[in-house]
Each structure stands twice: as structure tokens, then as C-alpha cells.
Amino acid sequence: MKIFTSVKRFNEPLHLESGRMLSSYEVAYETYGELNNDKSNVIVVTHALSGSCHAAGYYDGDRKPGYWDNLIGDGKPIDTQKYFVIATSNIGSCFGSTGPMSLAEDGKPYRFRFPVLTISDIVKAQKNLINSLGIKKVKAIIGGSMGGMQALCYAIEYPDFANMIIPLATTAYTRPWAIAFNKVVIEAIRNDPDFKDGYYNPKDIAKNGLKGLAVGRMAGHISYLSKDSMQSKFGRSYVEQDGLYELFGRFQVERYLEYNGYNFPHNFDPLSYLYIVKTINIFNAARGKDKLEDALGHIKSKLHLLSFSGDILFYPCEMQEIKDLMDKIGNGDLCSYEMIDSSYGHDAFLVEVDKFGDKIVAMLEGNYGK
């Protein structure tokens, strides 16, 4: 599978839900596979908090592939020998699309002058990119977690754009426990003196990391796992070289959190992180409507919802609620809901593709549930 990477610049303004705008912006993207003649084989992949347009395949020399490489590729569930896959980096993030550390018109990074974005804003920029490739309609949009919020947003706000929407491990509006986990990282970043109240040198962060973001990310990891996955991954195993009676002796679960926490900020911009968790926190598919039903009533695409039984960040009941409301408003025939049995936790949508890959295949081929 060949990776095509590019960045598209838009020199017209992007008007945002907040009433602010970006006077110009860039969207980084990757594509895999070939667009067919009637442009009917397009699949858009939307990414989660820490993701990027690098959804699949290996960059030269990399040991790790894109985040959904087990799902997307030649002969994989999203088969790049059949489909033309487009993955963008969300605006607001730090992987090539315009974000808080991009240069504003005065040639200096936006930093806090960057506007708060909503999922709708991200989707709008993303759709502009897709349209700019000459694509007016797509076969499917698929994404997990924050990517699922984007998929849902397409379904509601652009009802004619996609034949099919497949959100995984997500919600129609962010609940207080998810906001609480995000609060830990917000405060941890802001309190870190190396954050310098947002006026850090990004080279310093890339080199030294940022402990506040690391600690906040550790809290995040708790929400990405589950009691069962932690039990089976770590149990009460102790780090061999550490002493049980040393104050800072560590259990294996602690080493895991240290490793994943402290490595993360070398590759992720802290201001982007703050802006993204804000976007997640304020996500509400019902915003501007009296109730969620009114928003869901706009949907015309096939909507296939997949949740994971062990997800403690976006609980299965949150997706069940969408299905129930679709049924209630008479849109039930457009909508399927399935809970995948998994003890892994939220990250199952990334890790346990073997449990739902065949379902994605069936959805894309139009014979899911038949």
C-alpha cells in the first residue's frame, strides 16, 4: 500500500461555530488506494485525540505504522485495493494542519489567540479538503472516539454527503466523567512551569517533554483501559529491580503509565492538547437544537454504531441512547447498533480490530446484519 501525503492550503476564511474565524488554514492529509472512475469508492477516516492523518502504513524507516494499520490496507477490512481512503489531520491538532502553534498573520504562533474549535469546525475544514479533491459524496465515514464524534457530526450536518457513517466508541455529547479526566490534564499542563503559561519554545518541549502533559496523559490512560484489561495486563506484578518497601518502587502498571506518559509530550504539542480536550468537552450533537432527537432527525445516511462493552470513557449506554432515539423518531431502519464484547476498555476500537473488522467489511459491502 502506497501512502500519498500532502497539505492543502485554503486562502479563504473558515467561519467557526464560536463566531470567530480562521482567515486562512491548512489541512494535512494522506490517501491510500486509488479513486475509481465514478468516485464511488471513497472512505473518510476521522481520528481521535492523539491521532493524525497517518492512519495506516509505514513511513520510511518507521518501526510503527499509522494508528489504524490493522484496519486499513491491502486485503484488510478497509481494503485499499478496493477503496480510496482519505485521512486528514484535524485542525487544532499538531500534525500538519493549522493549530495553535501555527503562524498567525503576524508571523508569530497563534498560541492563545487560536480560536476554540468545535467538532463541527473540524469537520467543516475536513470536508472542504475532500471537496477540493473533486469529491462531492463519499461511500463511508468511519472514526472512533473523537473520530466518532466527527462521523456523527457529518451524519447530522451533511446528511447527503456520505452513504454510510460508522462511529465507534463514542458519544453524542461528552459526559462529566470524560470532562473530569480531561480536567486533570488541563490543570497538570497549566501548572507546569515549563509550559510557561503557554509561551514555551516548542523545540524545548519536543526535546525535554512536558511533565504536566505526561501526568495528565497518565490519567487519560486509565480511562482508555478497563479494570479487566489492567488486571490481565499487569495484575499486581512488580518491577523486578524495584523494592516493595522502597517509597518509589513500582508496580508494572506504574511503569506502563510512566513509559506512555513521559514519552508522549515529545511528540505532542501541549497547546494543541488543551485545545483538543476543549473541543471534546464541549461536543454536543444537540447544540442549537432543543433536543438530541431533533439533531438525529436530520440523518439520511446509514448509521452503524459500534460500542465496546468494557469502555469506561464513552460507555455503551451512550451509543445505545442514539439508537433508541433513532428508533423513537422513526429513523430506526437507518440505524444499527452493536456492542462488541470486549474487556479491553475504550482503546478496543484501536486494539481489537479482529473483533469487529468483519463487521466493517459487511457494512461497507451492504450486507451487515443480513
Next chain:
Amino acid sequence: MKIFTSVKRFNEPLHLESGRMLSSYEVAYETYGELNNDKSNVIVVTHALSGSCHAAGYYDGDRKPGYWDNLIGDGKPIDTQKYFVIATSNIGSCFGSTGPMSLAEDGKPYRFRFPVLTISDIVKAQKNLINSLGIKKVKAIIGGSMGGMQALCYAIEYPDFANMIIPLATTAYTRPWAIAFNKVVIEAIRNDPDFKDGYYNPKDIAKNGLKGLAVGRMAGHISYLSKDSMQSKFGRSYVEQDGLYELFGRFQVERYLEYNGYNFPHNFDPLSYLYIVKTINIFNAARGKDKLEDALGHIKSKLHLLSFSGDILFYPCEMQEIKDLMDKIGNGDLCSYEMIDSSYGHDAFLVEVDKFGDKIVAMLEGNYGK
């Protein structure tokens, strides 16, 4: 109800499970009610992470009473007109008993020279205090969370000491998810420059707080609540004066975490916090035995286990396991287990006394389950 407060000094060494010792130590304690003539009305109350010997009643001028004031007092479930209640401050903590900021023999605070303590060590010091009051046997020992670990430890290690043991919202060994939550606070404290690698001036912390401990405590609060209690307490309510599109605009759940997080370190020593979470992390009632059954086989007291259905820190299944093993080894008649229906989360053992107070009364009167 009158509060009697005192501190008892022990000038003999306390030998610790780690192989280290405290050459002398102090235990602060409170008592409520009167010891009867045959000393048969003693109830020992053991406290949780952030608790102290101040279990009930008001200090002069205080607006808030002791942490279990809804459970303990004249005419309350643990009726101080009937019972003589003893509550100690755990060694290792920062409320009058010997802890890491106490002065070592050289007249300087121990700080990191303080030994890592186990639940057994804490219980040993506590039992020495009780014995020093001329009490050789008690009617009941009751405690929740880390207090429940102590209660369980009494049952196993001092089988003839208490007629009855009542652990609430606890576990026989700390699981990785609880260790993970504790990891966030450990790293947040250590990374805070104001912690000064443990060589802070405690007056500065009392005055200024410690942001690292505050952030870690926020993560802790997530584990003390539940999705349902967060939903009903906060939902998606927003702080009125804050803007939805302000980067640092806050939901009510965020304000709650800020309030509880940032206030906490003014009244809690960070080194104590590190030592206590270490004690919790390494708690394992089966240590030194081949398996938990072997430890539970020592029990001779009546053991009444209470869990809370919404507890995500110490899940009900953890206490169910104790009951199952007690049954398995033929000790089932000594042991009851009941899960209290509560959506509050872990802190239900403190907050929802109305749901289990009558059960405590029945246990103490010997007619629980009859």
C-alpha cells in the same frame, strides 16, 4: 457528645514489616462515649486515606464535623451513649501521629528517611495504643476503604482481639486500577517544583498549597465518584460566568474538581500522601501466605463485609471474593457479605450512611440478617 483527644507516646521501638523500625512513635487519638465497667463496649474506628482520628463531633468553632459524624454520635448508628469509640490517626499520616514530617532522633524531619509502612504496621501501632488504655479486647472494628484494609488486617493478624470486624468499600489486595490512580498523584507531586524533591518547608505548603498534590487529588476524586453520581451532580452544567468558547471556560464538574483539588493541600502534607498511597498500593492480605485463603483461615471474629454497587475504586467483586473464599474454606458462618445498592461511587461509605446505618446497628446488636 464530648470529644476526648490525646496523643500517646511510645518509647519502645515499633518493628515494621519491611525489616525497619521506628525507635519511638506517637499515636494521636480521640474517644467518644464512656468505657463501661467490664470494658465490653469498645468500638474501634479505622480511617481512610485522607482521614484522621477526628471521626465525629465538632471541634470548637469548626463548621464541619469529623468525617463519619453521620455514623457516630449520641443516638446515631454507632451510638456513643452505648459504646466507647476509639479513633486513632494512622502512623504515616499528618494528623498528630508519627509520620514523615515528624522529627527523627536528630531533631530534623524524617522526610525520606521515614520507613515505608504497611497496613499491618499501622494496625500494630494502633493496637498498642488501644492496649495502653487497658483494653485487651474490643467489641468491633469498623472502617471503610483504607480503614477497611485495617479492619481486615485485625481479623487476620489478631484473631482474638475483636468480636466483630466490619470492613466497608475495601479489598483484600489493591488492584492495578487503584494503583494507577495513585500513580497520577505520585508523579504530580514529584514533578511539582514547590515539592522541592521532598525538602519543602511545610509552612509554605500549608500557606500556598501544592499544585501537584491538587492535580493528583483531582484524579483521585474521579475514582471516589461514579458515572451516575457525576451525571446527577453535574451533568453538562456550565459555570455561569464562563464562556463555552473560552479555552479555560469550565463545566461544573471542573469547578468541583478545582475546589476540592486546590483546597486539599493546605491541610494535607504531601510526603504523608506519598507514604500513604504507597501503603495502600502494597496492601495484600495474603502477603507471606501462599494464597488469600490461608490468610482468611486465621479469622475467628464475625466478619461483616459491606460493598457499594457503584464503587469503581474497590469494586464489589473484590469483597465478594473474600466472602466466596470464606465459604470455600468452611468459614462461611463467620462471614456475611452485602452489596449496598448505591450509584454514588466509592465515597458512598462516607456519604450514604442512611443506606447502611441500620445494618451497622443490627450487626453491633448481633441480629443482622435475623
